[in-house]
Amino acid sequence: MSNTINFGIDLGTSNSLIAKFDRGDVQVFKNPSGFKESLPSIVGFRNDRILVGEQARAYLLRDSRSVVSRFKRKMGTSENFSIQSLDAIRTPVDLSALVLKELKSFVQTGEEIDSAVITIPASFDTLQSNATRQAGLDAGFKNVVLLQEPIAASLAYANKERNVDLRNSQWLVYDLGGGTFDAALVKIVEGELTVMDHEGDNYLGGTDFDALLIEKLVVPELERRGKFKDLLGSLKSQSGSRNALWYALLSKAEEAKVELSAKMSTEIDLGTLTVEDDEGVAVDAILTIARSDFEAVIQDAIEGSIDMVKRILARNSLAPTDLKFILMVGGSTYIPFVRKRIQEVMGIPVNTSVDPTNAVVVGAAYFAGTKENGVAREGALQRSDSPVRVRMVYNKTTQETEEPFMAKVEGPVEGMHYRIVRDDGAYDSGLKTLMGRISEDLPLRAGAYNIFTFKVFDANGVALPLDFDIIQIAQGRYSVVGQMLPEDICLVLDDTTAQDTRLKSLFNKNVVLPAQTKLTQEVGRTIVQGSSEEIRILVVEGPSNRHSSTNKPLGMLLISGKQIARDLIKGTEVDLKIAMSESRDLTVSAYLHGTDQEFSQVFAPKTRHVSTAILATETLLLETKLQTEIEDAQKNGLRDVATGLEKTLATVQSLMGEVAGLQEDDVTDKKYQLEDRKREAARAMYDLTSGKRLEQARLSYQNAKSECAKLVRESGNERERSMLKDVLAREQTFIKSSAPERIQAEAEQLLGISLSVLSRSPQYLRRMFEHLNEQSATMSDPTQATRLLDAGRRAMQADQWEDVRTVCGHLWDLLPAERQSQGEMRMFTGLV
Known part of the structure; x- marks a missing residue:
């Protein structure tokens, strides 16, 4: 019994497929009721029936408001679909789960499918990835691993070819599917395959070409033949009078697009649809579309995809001739213009040796054959009464002719033996004494999947049941070194000096997943125990050297006053541990120094909403x-x-x-x-404008350095001197940086040291208290402000300056956000 996932799924915008890896071969399953490999990603609802695939497509013309397609592109968003026949809504995750359940029915072997590798575009953001994984869980999978589509396609190619030497080679995957586009630079080094860089567009694919056909060719023809005020608007609006017609036209356009890949012209018969103009007059026409008309409509989109390819090459200092080929993947690469244009511009061959429509699912199955399942299956549970457990460690793919095999044996081993036999009988270890640790070098057949059985025998020579007794190693095949993160993941932190925000990078683009990091942050304001106040830190996805407003929000790190054991004072340190799995699940644990509490998950993801x-x-x-x-x-x-x-x-x-x-x-x-x-x-x-902001950031840093050095020299303690020394030691690494945010962050660090020194000065604290007293009318809680001011006056009279400092901190938290800047704090001190 093998403990690998084995099942791969391509959950596509237009079509979806399922395949299984089994002893070196990949089987793409066919629909038992149509014998096609692909399942249209369409879901319909008819009374109490759920229709998926061809049945849903056929029902579209009868009740388009109860049929949904192209929902993959809405994954991770707040958008829902109104289902007329149900008088209810369904989310993109709900609909994707139904497609996944239907794909399970393709597998007629009787086995339980408890785990799957599901592919996603490399350009999918974290929200879309999380939504895809959730759809898998909702479909009944207990374990879901996500795999980027360019990696899957490359695995399908690399493991298919036998006569091509791919060692230390690189190529570019051009993946144009039904709804998304990926361009990925792929490289093989020492037998392992990885994506080095990528560009993509989650809203570019065959479905866009269908829409362009309608907008550029069909709608103008209808407007010539009838009287319409806002035809396109009435088609695209959910409440529009012709919204049902929009989906019918998309289906017609898709048929025309497919025909134009094989023919020089095609026809769209508008007479088969009910099309009436604003005066109720039926519009009946047969629209002839030449291949050249279609090519003109999609040309800008294809040129845009080529621009992404060029950006990858430029970033990596590569010329097209440095690539072995361009691997064409995705149903939309069947379009002759796409292949021709790519070859014209790049000047190197396009590789079409893999089936563009199933390459991704085949690669997913290969990958699934190397991934540990992690789910206890029924057969394994029945074997749990075995006196020994064996944990095996070996590489499932290798370029070597021998593979080290190691195992750890738990349980009583006295008098027991083990034996390893290759399925072709060419290798037999013979009976060997079973010990706590096993080490063998297994000889491999070149260019083949090598299957070994591993058996343990008791003192009477009876074979014992084991959880897993199959060893499978692919010689000359390729594995994946890891999946790259497509965008930076950052925290959005307050920049009080600039009265703005700045980004703190957690994980950089192209880091190999899984990844983890640690950092310590200070609480920006006092959180009262039991209150509804929260520590809120926004997590975004996008370039860390840009402004936070240009990036996509992923969710919040949240800790509420209702969760903490006592007040969390401003400035208290919070230790964060952040991890991102291979499937892009983000987990954040936090330890609060002020309350001695640890929280296992403080990240609350959100969906993308666009108003x-x-x-x-x-x-x-x-x-x-x-x-x-x-x-x-x-x-x-x-x-x-x-x-x-x-x-x-x-x-x-x-x-x-x-x-x-x-x-x-x-x-x-x-x-x-x-x-x-x-x-x-x-x-x-x-x-x-980065040049201007760089100049301002460097000036701000120099001023902060001068002020901080003076204060620390005169009144600083050992900790403050050490912190200043650390900043100065790394000055040359950031002062010439092209990222003003990085320099500004260091300036803020120096200002923090300065304020730490000043906060021990009675003169500073007195001036700060007087300033806050003047601002009390603007504070968010006047009653609490009055109490604090009274306490502060008493503390100053008694020369209790530590209490004055605490009062000032609480008063500061009550100020409006626009008044809370360190720049303003310096203005009224007169000491800096």
Whole structure:
């Protein structure tokens, strides 16, 4: 019995598949009621029946409001689907779980499928990855491992080829599927395969080409033949009068797209649909679409995908000729224009030796054959009464001709023996005395999956039942060294000096998962025990050298006053342990020094929510910010910066027009695409203005260093002198940095040391108390502020300066956020 997962699933936007790894071979299962490998990722609800796949597709024209497709692209979002026949809603996770359950029915072997490797695009963010894993759990899998699709496709290719030497080679995967696009640089080093870098777009795929056919060709033709005021709007709006027609047209467009891969032209018969204009007149037409028309419609999208490929090569200082080939994967790479254009631009061969439609699931099955299951199966439970347990350690793939095998044996071994036999009989270890530890070198057949049986015999020569008795090692095949994180994961911390936020990187892009880290943070304000106040730290995904507002929020680190054993005083240290699994599960444990409490999981993930109204407001604010930055750049004679900002402004103004034309109940993915474009424009603005912010950050640091050095020299203690010394020791590593946030963080560290020294000064504390007294009218809790001020006056009269410092800390927490800046604190001290 093998203890590997073995089952791989490609959960696709358009189609899904399931495959199994078994003794070196991969079987892609077929639907028992249609004998097709692929299952359309479509779910329908008809009365009390759930329809999945072809049945749901066939029901679409009868009741489009009870049939849902393309929900993979809404994974990780707050969006739900209204099901008319149920008068209820279903989430993308719910629908994906139904597809996964249906795929289980493809496996007619009678075995329990308790675990699976499920593939995701490499460009899926953490929220989308978490949602995919949850769908697997909801479908009944007890163990779900996620695998990035470019890795899966590369495994399918590398383990299929026998006559191609792939050692120390690299290639690029061009994966254009039904709903997503990935470009990934893949390299094999010493027999292990890894993704070195990637670019992607979660909203680029065949379904977008279907929509473009409707928008650019079908809708204009309908408008020529009938009278429509806002045809496209009535199609895309969930409450629109022609929303049902939108889904019917998408199905027709998909059929036309597929035909155009084999023919030079095709037809869409609009007469088979009920299309009436605003005056109730039926529009009947047969629209002929030439392949050249289709290519013109999708050309910009394909050029955009090529730009991503070029960015990968540029980042890694590679020319196309440095690649062995470009591996074409995904159903949309069947489009002749896609293959032709990639080969024209890159000037190297495109590799189509794997089936684009099932390469991902085949690779997932290969990967599943190397992953420990971790779920106790029924057969294993029946063997638990064995007097011995054997834990085996060996590489499941290798380029060597011999593989070290080790095992640890638990239980009484006296008088027992073991034997290892290869399935072809060419190797037999013979009976050997069983000991607590076993070590063998197993000879392997070249280029094959080698299966060994491992048996343990008691003193009477009777074979004992073992949980797992199969050893399988693939010689000359390739394994995965690890999956890369596609984006930085950061904490958003308050930058009180700049009255803004800054990012603290937890995990950097392209780090190999799983990964873990530790850090210590100070509590920014006092949290009263039993109150509803919370420690709240936002976690975001995106470049750590950009502004936090340009990144995607993932969730919050939350600790409530109701959870703590006593008051948590401002400045108290919190130790955080952060781990991210191979499947992108983020776990955060926290230890509170002030209360001596430990919390095992303080991270609360969120779903992505995009409001059209909020998006419009944010885009308008970005336009205003850009205009201000352009004026500043022009005033300071920075012509190149001003030119770049003007181009970004033009992009944002175009974006504003698209956002304005978007309805709140738009059923497409347009609002997510527009939000991503807004983030990119904001990042471009921050890149262009980084020079100005660098200059400001360096000036701020130099001022902070001068002030801190003076204070520490005159009044600092040993700890403060050591902290200053540490900052100065690493100065050369950050002062020339191109990231102003990094320099500003060091300046804030120095200001913190300065304030630590000053907080022991009665003169400083008196001035601080007087300032806070003047600000008491603005404080959030006037009653508490009055009590604290009275206590502070009594403490000053008694020269109890430690109590004064505590009172000032509590008063500071009551100030409005905009008044809580260290810059303001220095202004009124007169001491810095």
